Amino acid sequence: MAHEDKIVEYVSRYVSLSVSEVAQLxxxxxxxxxxxxxxxxxxxxxxQHRYYVLNGAFRAYVVDDNGQDHTIAxxxxxxxxxxxxxxxxxxxxTMFVVxxxxxxxxxxxxxxxQELKSSNHKFETFFRIRAERTAAFMQQRIISNxxxxxxxxxxxxxxxxxxxxxxxxxxxxxxxxxxxxxxxSRIRNKRTTKKS
Amino acid sequence: MAHEDKIVEYVSRYVSLSVSEVAQLxxxxxxxxxxxxxxxxxxxxxxQHRYYVLNGAFRAYVVDDNGQDHTIAxxxxxxxxxxxxxxxxxxxxTMFVVxxxxxxxxxxxxxxxQELKSSNHKFETFFRIRAERTAAFMQQRIISNxxxxxxxxxxxxxxxxxxxxxxxxxxxxxxxxxxxxxxxSRIRNKRTTKKS
DNA sequence: CGAATTTCCTAAACCAGATCATTTTCTATT
DNA sequence: AATAGAAAATGATCTGGTTTAGGAAATTCG
Numbered sequence: 001m002a003h004e005d006k007i008v009e010y011v012s013r014y015v016s017l018s019v020s021e022v023a024q025l026x027x028x029x030x031x032x033x034x035x036x037x038x039x040x041x042x043x044x045x046x047x048q049h050r051y052y053v054l055n056g057a058f059r060a061y062v063v064d065d066n067g068q069d070h071t072i073a074x075x076x077x078x079x080x081x082x083x084x085x086x087x088x089x090x091x092x093x094t095m096f097v098v099x100x101x102x103x104x105x106x107x108x109x110x111x112x113x114q115e116l117k118s119s120n121h122k123f124e125t126f127f128r129i130r131a132e133r134t135a136a137f138m139q140q141r142i143i144s145n146x147x148x149x150x151x152x153x154x155x156x157x158x159x160x161x162x163x164x165x166x167x168x169x170x171x172x173x174x175x176x177x178x179x180x181x182x183x184x185s186r187i188r189n190k191r192t193t194k195k196s
Numbered sequence: 197m198a199h200e201d202k203i204v205e206y207v208s209r210y211v212s213l214s215v216s217e218v219a220q221l222x223x224x225x226x227x228x229x230x231x232x233x234x235x236x237x238x239x240x241x242x243x244q245h246r247y248y249v250l251n252g253a254f255r256a257y258v259v260d261d262n263g264q265d266h267t268i269a270x271x272x273x274x275x276x277x278x279x280x281x282x283x284x285x286x287x288x289x290t291m292f293v294v295x296x297x298x299x300x301x302x303x304x305x306x307x308x309x310q311e312l313k314s315s316n317h318k319f320e321t322f323f324r325i326r327a328e329r330t331a332a333f334m335q336q337r338i339i340s341n342x343x344x345x346x347x348x349x350x351x352x353x354x355x356x357x358x359x360x361x362x363x364x365x366x367x368x369x370x371x372x373x374x375x376x377x378x379x380x381s382r383i384r385n386k387r388t389t390k391k392s
Numbered sequence: 393c394g395a396a397t398t399t400c401c402t403a404a405a406c407c408a409g410a411t412c413a414t415t416t417t418c419t420a421t422t
Numbered sequence: 423a424a425t426a427g428a429a430a431a432t433g434a435t436c437t438g439g440t441t442t443a444g445g446a447a448a449t450t451c452g
Contacts, residue, residue, distance in 0.1 A: 062339055070342040072335065085332045094339075117324070121317040128313070128324035135327055136281045138334035139268070143258055143290075145341055146266040146374055150439070170400065178342055183439055185401050346409070366430065379409055381431055 004029070007052055007106050010078070014129050015122045025123075028116055029106040034099045040082075041097035047086035049107045053079050056103020057167050060095050061175065071176035074164050084134070100168055150179040151187050200225070203248055203302050206274070210325050211318045221319075224312055225302040230295045236278075237293035243282035245303045249275050252299020253363050256291050257371065267372035270360050280330070296364055346375045347383050 004026045011017065011025060034040060034056065041047045041060070051058070053075050060073040060081055072095060075081035086093035087110065116123040144153055154177055158165050165173065174184040200222045207213065207221060230236060230252065237243045237256070247254075249271050256269040256277055268291060271277035282289035283306065312319040340349055350373055354361050361369065370380035 062343065064343040068343075070339070072339060072342075084335055088328045088332050117321070121320060124317060124320045124324055125313070128320055128327055131324055131327035131331055132284045135331040135334060136284055138331055138338060139280055141338060142334060142341070143266070143268060145338070146268075146371075147258065147260040147264075169398085171398095175342075180440060181400080182402085182441080186439090189401075365428095376410060377430075378411080378432085382409095385431075 004031070004106075006054060006078075010052065011123075011126050014126050017122065021120065021122065024116070024120070028112045029108055032105050032107050034103045034105060036099050036102050039096055039098050040105070041086070041093050041095060043094055043096065044092050046090055047083045047093045049109050050080060050082040050087055050113070051075075051097075051105040051107055053077055053081065054104040054106060056105070057100040057164075058097055058103065059100050059168065059172050060097045061172075062095050069175055070178075071172050074161075074168055074172075074176065076164060076167060080130075100172070145178060150177065150183060153177045153179075154184065154187050200227070200302075202250060202274075206248065207319075207322050210322050213318065217316065217318065220312070220316070224308045225304055228301050228303050230299045230301060232295050232298050235292055235294050236301070237282070237289050237291060239290055239292065240288050242286055243279045243289050245305050246276055246278040246283055246309070247271075247293075247301040247303055249273055249277065250300040250302060252301070253296040253360075254293055254299065255296050255364065255368050256293045257368075258291050265371055266374075267368050270357075270364055270368075270372065272360060272363060276326075296368070341374060346373065346379060349373045349375075350380065350383050 007029050008017065008022050008025055017025065029052070031054070032051075040049070040051060040058070043063075055077050058075045058081050059071055060075075060083065061069045061071045063069045073081055081097055083093040083095040083097065085091065086095070090110065113127070117127055118124075144156065148156065157173070157177060170184060171181040174181040177184070203225050204213065204218050204221055213221065225248070227250070228247075236245070236247060236254070239259075251273050254271045254277050255267055256271075256279065257265045257267045259265045269277060277293055279289040279291040279293065281287065282291070286306065309323070313323055314320075340352065344352065353369070353373060366380060366384075367377040370377040373380065
C-alpha cells in the first residue's frame with residue numbers, strides 16, 4: 001500500500017469515502033521523515049500539526065518545575081500524536097514530542113483540518129469520532145491511575161500494549177505509568193524471577 | 197430564560213442556529229428532576245443518556261476491588277455529565293452517577309443524539325467541539341496528576357473551580373484529587389491556620 | 393574497532409501520603 | 423430539642439514508592 005493511501009484506509013474505518021473525497025483527503029497530508037531524537041512539537045510554540053505515524057515511535061512529555069519529565073503519550077505505527085491541547089485550542093504548547101526512532105509520519109496542518117471539516121460532513125464526523133475515542137481513552141487512563149497500584153498499572157499496560165513496551169525506553173514507560181524507573185525495574189525483576 | 201432555551205444558548209456558543217434548528221434541538225432534550233442521592237447512571241447498565249445540568253450538583257465515581265470509591269467527574273450548573281465511555285461506545289457502564297443535591301437536568305438520549313449529528317453538519321460540529329474540549333480537559337488532569345503533589349493539586353483545583361469546592365462533600369473532592377479524605381483535611385487545616 | 397553516552401539494574405535510606413482508631417462537628421429527621 | 427447518622431478532624435503508626443548513589447550493559451558514533 002502506498003503511504004498516501006494508509007490514511008485513506010484509516011479514515012475509511014469510520015466513514016465511507018467517495019473517489020473525490022479520497023483525493024481531497026490525500027492532498028491534505030504531507031509525508032515527512034523524522035530522525036531519532038528530532039522534535040516535532042516544542043513548548044511555547046503553537047502546535048501547527050497533528051501527525052499520523054506511518055512507521056516509527058514517538059513520545060510526548062512535559063517537564064515539571066523540578067526538571068523531571070512525565071510522558072503524556074506514546075505513538076507507534078498507525079497511531080496519532082501531537083500536543084493535543086495546543087493543537088485543538090491553538091495555544092502555545094507545554095509538551096515536547098520527540099522521535100524515539102527514525103520515523104515517517106503524515107502531517108496534517110490545522111488550517112487544512114478546519115477546511116476538511118467545514119467542507120464535508122463526513123470529515124467532521126471522522127474527527128468527532130476521533131475526539132470521542134481520545135476522550136474515552138484518556139478517561140480510562142485517569143481511572144487506572146486513581147484505582148490501580150504501580151504494579152497493576154504496569155501489568156495492564158503490558159497486556160494492552162505489548163508492542164509499545166518492546167519499543168520504548170524504560171524511563172519513558174515508567175514516567176508514563178507515574179512511577180520512577182527504579183521502581184519499574186523492581187517490578188519487572190520481581191516478575192521475571194517469579195516466573196523462572 | 198425558559199429551561200428548554202438554556203441548551204439552545206449553550207449550543208449557540210459554538211455554532212449559530214437557525215429557527216428550525218433551534219426547534220429541532222429543543223425537542224431532543226427532556227427536562228428531568230433528580231432528587232439528592234438518586235442515581236442517573238449505574239454500573240452494568242449501558243448509559244442511555246448524557247445530561248446537561250440546569251441546576252444542582254452531580255458526582256460520577258467508580259468503586260474499586262477494595263470497595264473504595266474514586267470520583268471521576270463533578271458537574272454543577274451548565275456542565276455535562278454521564279459515564280462517557282459507556283455512552284459513547286454503548287457499553288455497560290462502570291460508573292455511578294449520583295445527585296449530590298436536588299437537581300434539574302436536560303436529558304439527551306443516545307439515539308436522538310445520533311440523529312441530530314447525522315441530520316445536520318452543525319450539530320456534528322457541536323459534538324465534535326464538545327468531545328475535543330473534553331479530551332483537552334482530561335489531558336490537563338492527567339498532566340496534573342503526574343506532575344503535582346497532593347497539596348498542589350488541591351490548590352489548583354480551588355483556584356479553577358471554587359464553586360465546586362463549596363458545593364461537594366470533602367470526601368468526594370479528596371477522591372477526585374487522588375488522596376484520602378484525611379489527608380485533604382490536613383491540607384485544608386494547615387492552610388487556614390497559616391493564613392490567620 | 394574503541395570511547396562516550398544512554399539506558400538499565402540494584403540496594404538501602406527516606407518521605408509523602410495511607411491506614412487505623414477515636415473524637416468532634418455537622419445535618420437531618422422526627 | 424433530641425437522637426442518630428454522616429462527615430470532618432486529629433493523632434499514632436505504617437508503607438508504597440522515591441531518592442540517592444553506584445555500577446553494569448547496551449547503543450551510538452567517530
